[in-house]
Amino acid sequence: MATLGFRTANKRYKRLFWPMMALYVALILAAKWLVDEDTTPLWIRAGFAVATTAPLVAAIWAILRQARETDEYTRARQMRALAEAGAIVACGTFLVGFLQIFAVIGTIEVFWFGPAYFIAFGLSYYRNCMGPTV
């Protein structure tokens, strides 16, 4: 495992994460402007879906790379937050799934589990900052 230290890891993270977020927003705006559900050919819509996912995959990779390269305490906090976010979203997925199976609620787009994961990750990461020993 290549540990580079907090400063270098943070720089490398920002250098990849923020351009990818900017690209993601640009693609979302472009898709909103260019894609029409009824008239745009399927292959273009599929292309936009893949293209919009790509910067998110790169951003997630940036998070994992930073966790690998940063100092040990930050890494421990990040790993714990990633695991807790996964557990929370898994529980949420089961709950929503059963609510749908038992016809309590209608269909919810799977997409929203992604943002839910990142919100849970952020909250868990900052809670661990004040919390007990990692």
Add this chain to the structure above:
Amino acid sequence: MKNILRALRTERGWSQAELADRLDVSRQSVNAIETGKYDPSLPLAFAIARLFGRGIEDIFDDGLDAAAAAE
């Protein structure tokens, strides 16, 4: 684990951020070690000891008596 990191740091007039810079860790790391919330790994403990020109055992205390532990 108890330690005297805060005392050593303030002795030199360094802020937590300054010490974090010298160790190339986050400021939160320094805070967590000082408050006993996080025990550093051996390499980081050595880096801290080197920075202050002390032995690891002079800075960190696990509360166990070495003689008693050897028995």
